[in-house]
Amino acid sequence: MQLHSAILVDDEVYTRKGLMKLIDWEACGFQIVGEADNGEDALELIKRVQPALVITDIRMPVIDGLELIRQITMENIVSPTFIIMSGYNDFNYAQQAMRFGVHDFVVKPIDDIEFSQILTKLNEKLKLKQDEQEKKDQQLGSEMIKLLILGEASDALIAEWEQRLNLWEAERLYYLFAELNDNHRWQPAEEQISNAAFKALVQRELVRVTGAEQPICLHEHRNRIGILVPSFLLAPFNGDLERFMIRLRTALDAHLGSRVFLYAGTPVHRLSEIRESYKAAKEATLYKYIQEDKRIVISDRIQSEQLNYIGLDPVEFSFFMEHMEEMQLEAVNATVDKWFQDFREKRYAPEAVKMNIQQCLMGIMKTIRSMEGDEQSLLTLRPLLNWQDTNLSLGELKKLFLAFLEESQQCIGVLRKEQSKGDIHKIKSYIEANYSQNISLKSIAALFYVNPVYLGQLFKKTYGTYFNEFLLQLRVSEAKKLLRQSLNMRIYEIAEKVGFSTADYFVTQFEKLEHMTPTEYRNKLK
Structure with missing residues (x-):
């Protein structure tokens, strides 16, 4: 848990030491980082330490508590929260203090339970304020990066951000991309993560691995997170960019699996030049498939490596x-x-x-x-x-x-199965229309561009009978119809009309199916 810094100001040493022991500061969200026994020393201490909270007595030599608050407020160099202590239950003091935006007024002797409750509520308020400020800074930082990349940032804006981010301490600046892969909507829902959640995770892990005490500027591109990295953030890695990237990738992998790729642009020396590092980082993304095992691409190390544009053989x-x-x-x-x-x-x-x-x-x-x-x-x-x-x-x-x-x-x-079904029905219709011609399985297969063996198997599977049996049945059936309806037609004429090559073959096949000759069938009708 990040603790808010606080200082104690009171001319009575026993009051200060007693208060330090009386309160569980850490449980309330604070840590004492300094103390002073008069207002003048407190003023210098506040400017130097810049605490989040100042707890001060009203009555002190040289500069009293109200004057200390007034000077800090008027100079507007730092803006800590104030809590006033007094041995005097004086409403007038309280009124004056509140005009300077004092958070609370407590009367000595201090009630530890009451004072702890005040600190706990203040801690929640400060955390909320801090979160809002961080979001605001992140938005401003993102907008600043956008303007720099577009080449639209003014000299005044660049100078302001160089000072705000202490970039004068950095020998080099890098632009990095953090890219989350395989996060598409066809993945299981539990493996998907929103862009906002990924950005927040990158921010959190950056702070953790670098120990950064100041804002790290991020910018959300269309499908990647851009990161402004001054070289002093690489101090825990002896200035080694690759070691830093490996550590960051490993930290992100712990949450997301092996899905994060990192790309680094060339180093530049001024914030105004960061656009060049950005363009180099974007170029580095083209090498992702070549470096898929490492999932890290550093622009300076790929400049001699040529990409190929090859089509399929x-x-x-x-x-x-x-x-x-x-x-x-x-x-x-x-x-x-x-x-x-x-x-x-x-x-x-x-x-x-x-x-x-x-x-x-x-x-x-x-x-x-x-x-x-x-x-x-x-x-x-x-x-x-x-x-x-x-x-x-x-x-x-x-x-x-x-x-x-x-x-x-x-x-x-x-x-193919549907086509086969359609084709076999067409073939059956063709047979029914042309049974009287000299047709065979082989000739029909050639006509329909089908393998004859496959056609025979498909016909049997579809209609439950072999092709030759179907054709024979069709011809005999038609012959019986002619025997019934055309009593004057001779047997050889009927045989020829239904597709038999000879009358003898017709008689043999007819008898095989009907167990009687064509003549016997006709005589039976008479």
């Missing part, structure tokens, strides 16, 4: 699409493994990764559309279409990509 892509349509998932996964390994080892720029992923998406969506499917029905499509709007690690991108490929193959399989 056309032959390899063609085989990939064939494997997709043939539903060879293992072959597809092996290709994806190779591609993602190349993305890192061959130093692909994020834009090149995007281009290659996009090429695969377009090819698969085209296939699904050609099979009269709707690619928008794929639940895994949208995360990939907009993946660069979200910070994704290469591992998470691969995970989403493989999920999309698997769902796409399932979709292609379903569409």
Whole structure:
């Protein structure tokens, strides 16, 4: 718990020492950082220590309590809260004190319970005020960074912030990005975190790892948190920027898992130059996939490293699409493994990764559309279409990509089954319309661009009978109809009309199905 600083001012040493022992200061939220036995010494002490609270007696030599409060208030150098003690229950003193904004007036001898309650309430008030001031400072600091990056900050504003942040003590200034990855809405809800919560966590861990006693300026960019880091914050790390970044990343990992990437711009010497460090940090973000193992990119160390913009090999892509349509998932996964390994080892720029992923998406969506499917029905499509709007690690991108490929193959399989059903019905209708012609399983398979063995299996599975049996039944059925309705037609004429090559073969097949010859069937009707 952060304690508020306080000083005691009283010309009676026993009063001061007694009060220090009487009250549990820490429990009330305070710590005594100094004491004085007269108003003049107290005035100097207050200016030097700048305490949050001054507890002073009214009656003191040289400068009394009211005059001490008046001078501090008028000079407006520091603005502590005052509590007045007095051995005199004098309402006039209280009235004068309240005009200077004194928090409370207590009468000696001090009641420890009552005084502790006053301190506890004051602690809550000061904490609330401190929180509000920190929020205000953060907003102002963020606005200042924004103006600096845009090149719109005035010299007066820069000078004010250099003084406020004690930047004259810093030999170097860095601009850093903290980037939370894999925080998309397709993740489990318990693993998601808002931008505001991430920013607050970064602020808290920065203060903890650096021991900073002054504001650290942050700025919320579209999908990252920008951090202004003066070199004196690196003192706990012997000025080593990488050690600091590793420590900060480790601290954030404890809350978020291995999802935080850090990028550092080049050092500059003046706040007015921070825009250059910002641009270098932004350039460093392009190297994230190459440095995914470390999740730290320092601009000065990548300047000689070139990014590559390489497209997919056309032959390899063609085989990939064939494997997709043939539903060879293992072959597809092996290709994806190779591609993602190349993305890192061959130093692909994020834009090149995007281009290659996009090429695969377009090819698969085209296939699904050609099979009269709707690619928008794929639940895994949208995360990939907009993946660069979200910070994704290469591992998470691969995970989403493989999920999309698997769902796409399932979709292609379903569409193929539906197409097969549609085609087999068309084939059956064709047979029913052309049974009298010289047709066979092989000729129909060629006509419909289907493998004859596959067609025979599909026909049997769909209609419960083999193709030849169906065709024979159809021809015999039509022959029986002609035998019933055309009594003058000869047997060989009927055989020819329904598709039999010879009358003898017709008679044999008819008898096999009906257990009588065509003539016997006709005579039976007579």
